[in-house]
Amino acid sequence: MADLILFDANVITMDPAxxxxxxxxxxxxxxxxxxxxxxxxxxxxxxxxxxxxxxxTVLPGFIDPHLxxxxxxxxLVTLNLEPCxxxxxxxxxxxxxxxxxxxxxxxxxxxxxxxxEFYLAEKRHPTRWDLDAVTPFHPTKLTHRSGRAHVLNSxxxxxxxxxxxxxxxxxxxxxxxxxxxxxxxxxxxxxDYLAKAIPPIExxxxxxxxxxxxxxxxxxxxxxxxxxxxxxxxxxxKMFQTWKEYKLLKPRVTMVLGRDGFRxxxxxxxxxxxxxxxxxxxxxxxxxxxxxxxxxxSQQELNEIVLNIHxxxxxxxxxxxxxxxxxxxCSAIQYALQKFPNPKHRHRIEHCxxxxxxxxxxxxxxxxxxxxxxxxxxxxxxxxxxTVPDSNLKHIYPIATLMKNGVxxxxxxxxxMVPANPMIGIYSAVSRKAENGEFVLPEERISPLExxxxxxxxxxxxxxxxxxxxxxxxxxxxxxxxLNGDPTRLSVDEIKDIKVEMTILNGEVVWDKxx
Numbered sequence: 001m002a003d004l005i006l007f008d009a010n011v012i013t014m015d016p017a018x019x020x021x022x023x024x025x026x027x028x029x030x031x032x033x034x035x036x037x038x039x040x041x042x043x044x045x046x047x048x049x050x051x052x053x054x055x056x057t058v059l060p061g062f063i064d065p066h067l068x069x070x071x072x073x074x075x076l077v078t079l080n081l082e083p084c085x086x087x088x089x090x091x092x093x094x095x096x097x098x099x100x101x102x103x104x105x106x107x108x109x110x111x112x113x114x115x116x117e118f119y120l121a122e123k124r125h126p127t128r129w130d131l132d133a134v135t136p137f138h139p140t141k142l143t144h145r146s147g148r149a150h151v152l153n154s155x156x157x158x159x160x161x162x163x164x165x166x167x168x169x170x171x172x173x174x175x176x177x178x179x180x181x182x183x184x185x186x187x188x189x190x191x192d193y194l195a196k197a198i199p200p201i202e203x204x205x206x207x208x209x210x211x212x213x214x215x216x217x218x219x220x221x222x223x224x225x226x227x228x229x230x231x232x233x234x235x236x237x238k239m240f241q242t243w244k245e246y247k248l249l250k251p252r253v254t255m256v257l258g259r260d261g262f263r264x265x266x267x268x269x270x271x272x273x274x275x276x277x278x279x280x281x282x283x284x285x286x287x288x289x290x291x292x293x294x295x296x297x298s299q300q301e302l303n304e305i306v307l308n309i310h311x312x313x314x315x316x317x318x319x320x321x322x323x324x325x326x327x328x329x330c331s332a333i334q335y336a337l338q339k340f341p342n343p344k345h346r347h348r349i350e351h352c353x354x355x356x357x358x359x360x361x362x363x364x365x366x367x368x369x370x371x372x373x374x375x376x377x378x379x380x381x382x383x384x385x386x387t388v389p390d391s392n393l394k395h396i397y398p399i400a401t402l403m404k405n406g407v408x409x410x411x412x413x414x415x416x417m418v419p420a421n422p423m424i425g426i427y428s429a430v431s432r433k434a435e436n437g438e439f440v441l442p443e444e445r446i447s448p449l450e451x452x453x454x455x456x457x458x459x460x461x462x463x464x465x466x467x468x469x470x471x472x473x474x475x476x477x478x479x480x481x482x483l484n485g486d487p488t489r490l491s492v493d494e495i496k497d498i499k500v501e502m503t504i505l506n507g508e509v510v511w512d513k514x515x
Contacts, residue, residue: 002027002043004478004507009053010486012449014060014457014471024058026478029507034472051514056501057486059452060472061223061479062422063459066350066371066412069227069253070236071113071147073209074201075416076216079112081142083119090126093142098134106137109156109198113143113416118383126151128185141198147417148291150187150194157183160197169193171289171296189291195231210248217251218511220421221481221500224252226412226463228317228350230285233261237270237281244274250510252479254282254463256317262309277477282463283315283348288325299328303335306347310336316347322354322392330362343367348462351414354392357401364406369462371410372397374429374454378496379418381434393441399429399454400444410462411454426451426487427496448487448495478507482514 002025011021011034018034025032025043033043044050079096081087087096093115100110117125131140131153139156143149152160164182168174172193175186187194200206217225229236232255243249257265262284264270272279286305289296297305309316316336318329326349333347345367352370355363363370377384377397384396395401402409411429413420427433429451432442460470469477482502487495503511 001045002032002040002048004049004051004504005040005044006051006053006058006480006482007039008055009058009482010055011058011472012452012486012488013473014453015473017473021472024472024480026504026507029478031472031474031476031478033474051502051509053482053514056514057483058472059221059481059483060456060470061481061503061505062221062455063224063226063410063463063470064217064222064412064415064420064422064455065226065410065459065462066228066373067225067415067420068147068229068417069213069225069249070229070239072216072416072420073206073213074111075113075209076212077201077205077209079110080114081112082114082145083116085114087115088119089121090124090130093120093126094130094134097131097140101135101138104138108138110135110138110140111143111201112140113147114145115142116145116383118387125149125186128152128154128157128183131185139198141194145417147191148189150190151185152187152194153185156198157185160194162187168292171292173291189289192231207248210243214249214251217420218503218505219500220423221483221503221511222251222420222422223479223481223503223505224254224459224463224465224469226254226256226282228256228285230258230287230319231260232256232258232285234264234268234270236261237272240279241272241274244279250505252277252469252505253279254465255279256282256285256315258285259305262314266312277468281314283317284309285317285319285350287319288329289319290322290324295324295328299331302328302332306332307336307339310340310342310345310347315345317350318348319350321351323356323359323395326352326355326359326363330359330366330368333368334366337366346462346464352402353397354395355398355402356395357398357405360398360402360405360407363402369408369410370402371412371459371462372399372402373414373418374399374411374425374451375413375418375421377428377432377440378424378435381438381440382436384440385434385438396441398441398444400446403446403450408458408461409454410459411451412459422455423487423498424496426455427492429454430487430495431492448492452487478504480504 004026172190173188457470485498
C-alpha cells in the first residue's frame with residue numbers, strides 16, 4: 001500500500017524506460033510505482049495521502065553537485081553586498097558597514113560578502129582605507145563575489161598579522177601599494193589563511209544561518225547537495241553530522257574533502273551514525289590556479305595528489321577554469337589512469353569555464369565528468385562580454401560542445417557565488433542570455449530536456465548515485481519537485497520564471513505552496 005500518491009501530474013521522469021507519466025506512488029521513502037493512466041486503486045488504503053497536481057509538472061528532486069553550504073549559511077547572516085541588494089558603489093558598502101557598526105560593540109568582527117567591483121561605480125575593489133573611514137574600531141572582512149578575494153580593514157590586518165613586512169604566502173597574494181609596499185587590504189587566494197586566523201561566527205548565529213540555508217535550498221526544489229569546499233575536513237564532517245542529527249539541514253549531503261581533510265581521512269575514522277543516503281563522503285577537492293603567476297600545485301605535485309586520491313577509490317574534484325589548468329588536470333588524471341587503469345573513475349573537473357573543442361575531446365577520451373555553472377552566464381554574462389578577451393570568450397562555458405563530444409556535463413550553482421536557483425541555470429543553458437538580455441555564445445545552447453538532465457540524472461551520475469536518484473522510477477528515493485510550469489513546453493524566456501510549488505524529500509512533503 002502506498003503512503004503517498006501524486007496524480008493528475010505531468011511527470012517528466014528522466015527514465016528512458018518510461019519518459020512520461022501522470023501518477024507516482026510512494027512507500028517508505030521510495031518510489032513504489034509510476035504509471036501513465038492508472039488510478040492505483042490496488043495501492044490505496046484509508047491512510048494513503050493523495051495529492052492532486054492539477055496538471056503541474058513533476059520532476060526528480062534537483063541535485064546541486066557543486067556548492068558551498070557553509071558559505072551559503074554564513075552569507076545569510078552577514079552583510080549582503082551583492083549588486084542586486086542595491087550595492088552600486090564603495091560608498092554604498094561604507095553605508096552598510098557604518099550602520100551595522102553602530103549596533104555592535106567595538107572589537108566585534110564585521111563580515112560582508114558578495115561585492116562585485118564590475119558593478120561598483122568606481123570599478124575597483126574597496127581598500128583597507130575605504131573601510132577604515134567607517135570601521136576603525138571593528139575588525140572587518142569583506143568577501144568578493146567569487147570567494148577568491150577578501151578585503152580587510154587596518155584593524156583586521158593587524159589581528160591576522162599581515163603588515164608591510166609580511167611575505168606573500170606560497171599560494172596567495174597580498175596586494176600592495178606600488179610605491180610604499182603597504183598592503184592595500186586586498187588579499188587573493190588567502191581564504192584558508194584567514195579561516196585559521198579569524199574567529200568563526202558565533203554558534204547561535206551560525207545555527208540560524210544553517211536553518212535559513214536549508215530552507216532556501218528546499219524551497220528551490222534542491223533535495224541533494226555536493227558540498228565542494230576545499231576547507232572541508234574532519235571537523236566539518238562532524239558539523240554536517242550534527243546538523244543532520246538535529247534536523248537543521250534537510251537536503252541529502254555528499255561532502256568532499258580538502259587537501260588537509262584528505263590527509264586526516266587517510267589516518268582517521270570518518271564514520272557517522274547518520275543514514276548513508278543522508279550524509280556520505282565524496283571526493284577530494286583540489287584548486288588549480290595561477291594567482292601568483294605560476295601554476296599551483298605544479299604538474300608533478302598534482303600528478304601525485306591525483307594518483308593518491310585515485311588509489312584510495314575517491315573522486316578527484318579538480319577546480320580548473322582556464323585552458324591551461326584544464327589541460328594540467330587532464331594530464332594528472334591520465335597519469336593516475338596509466339598507473340592504475342579504471343574506466344569507471346568519474347574524476348571531475350569543476351567549472352571548465354574556457355574549454356576549446358580539442359580539450360573537450362580530450363576530456364571525453366579519458367572519461368572525465370564536468371560540473372559547470374550555467375547560471376554564471378545569466379549573472380556574470382554582461383561582465384564576460386566586457387572584460388573577457390575574445391580568444392577566451394569564444395570558448396566560454398561551451399556546454400553544447402562538451403556534450404557533442406561525449407562529455408557528461410552536470411549543472412550546479414557554486415552558491416553562494418550566485419543564487420542556487422536551478423531554474424536560472426536551466427534557463428541559462430537553454431537561452432545563453434545574460435541578465436541584461438545580451439547573448440553569450442548562443443551557439444552553445446542546449447535543449448530544455450538536456451538542461452533538466454544536468455540537474456537530475458546527469459548530476460546523480462557525478463556522485464555515483466544514479467541507481468538511487470536523478471530519475472523517477474520504482475525503487476529510487478522519493479525525492480521530487482513540483483513546478484508550476486513545464487520547461488520543455490514553455491517559451492525559453494518563461495523558463496526563468498517557473499516556480500517550485502512543492503518539494504518532496506524521502507517521501508515527505510517538506511515545502512508546500514499548493515495547499
